[in-house]
Amino acid sequence: MLSLRRWWLKNWLRIALIGVSAGAVWGLRQTQGDVLTEMYGWVARPFQGDAPNQTWERDARVLELQQRLSELENQNRSLRSLIDYQSKLDDKGIAAPTIGRSANGWWQQVVLGRGSNDGVAKGAIVMAPGGVVGRVEAVTANTSRVLLLSNLSSRVGVTVGRSRFMGYLRGQNDNTAIMEFFEKLPDVRVGDTVYTSNYSQLFPAGLPVGVVESVDTKSGPAPEAQVRITAPLSTLEWTIIYPYTPESLDNLPLTDDGEPALSPDGGEIAE
């Protein structure tokens, strides 16, 4: 008993400090590291510049507009089959500078210098000259954390603009991603533009993502295409954040027999 008491007198402080550290770490995890991100945003604030005006950005912007135009043409053609089509993105975006990158080498993530004080909310869509970049996953007062499309284990529903064949995009940790198709024989060619699909729950449909670079129809279990993401993910400087609340599957336009409407070409969606 005495030795236990002596041990306790010698070590109670150490145990208390370990308890306090454990509590602090737990708090950090519960708040998704808000304190740290906010601290970082505060330190990085003096280094935020003004919106740049560079040629690559203009070129990428032109490319994005071309892609959007061809997507609009496609959408126009299929509007007859979509009765209550409406735009889901607000026109007003929030311009935000990139103030940091990922907190480790594995995650494709950026920290933006705008937060809930500027009207950014979790789930907002982040665009850059060239197309979609990612989605806001955590917000503090003055910063927001964005997971990029290129993230290693990401899966996002996408569609080929020309033929409307669907699949999902798997990130590869760099500027190219793999699109895996649902169908066995998809109609896809090099140069086709890839957009977010109607079935995406994280993104509104029809936002430009990238361009098909190569097609591999023989790969198993599903045909694949390599897609170059048009937005310059590795050199992001300014982005535009669009507030967006995802629709649940229940709100999709339904057909007569109560099933969600299929893709405009009528193709079944196989797994």
Next chain:
Amino acid sequence: MNTIAELQRRWEAAINRWPVWQRILINAVIVGLSASLCLALMPLRLPGMSLLGIGPNWALIWVAAWSICRVPWLGALAGCFMGLAQDSLVTASAIAPAAGNMEEALATIAPSHAFGLAIAGFLIAQFQRRRFIEDDVVALVLLIFGTAILTETITALLYIFQDETLGSVVWPHHQRLALCSAILSSLWGPAVYFPLKIWWQAIANVEKSA
């Protein structure tokens, strides 16, 4: 040289005059602040401070600075806490169910950093107790280099363990990442270690004399 020793003596004398609770409180604040600062530095990529878009692993540097003058289990504990805190900076992701039984998410897998950093902290403390290398800065640089490669390898294995189809992407990325992170972390290691070492040395001397 004399002036430095003189400064150190005065500085320790000043700490010695503080009440014990004040010394412990200030030490705890310095530990907490330095660890948070290292975590907050993680998203930073300054030119000259990054290779191929990869920055130094500040969390590992802090764990190394802490472990090199402590017992192995304290090193492992600090690594575990630091890893869990680092997780909070990267693991927020929504997983949405979508059509065709497909799960849609920007991050379907999130391996914890706690394993890698805990092992790194344990190994660093263990190695340094044996005193293979006399000079502690050289030892620190070498140990950070080794453990940086080790922690990235553990993360890579955790990724593949959770989804073996990722192998073709993970290994090429791991090669680049492990090397860049090891070089940068070991070069920046002393920048974190020196100030902390001066402080902890003073505390240790005061405690020994008390």
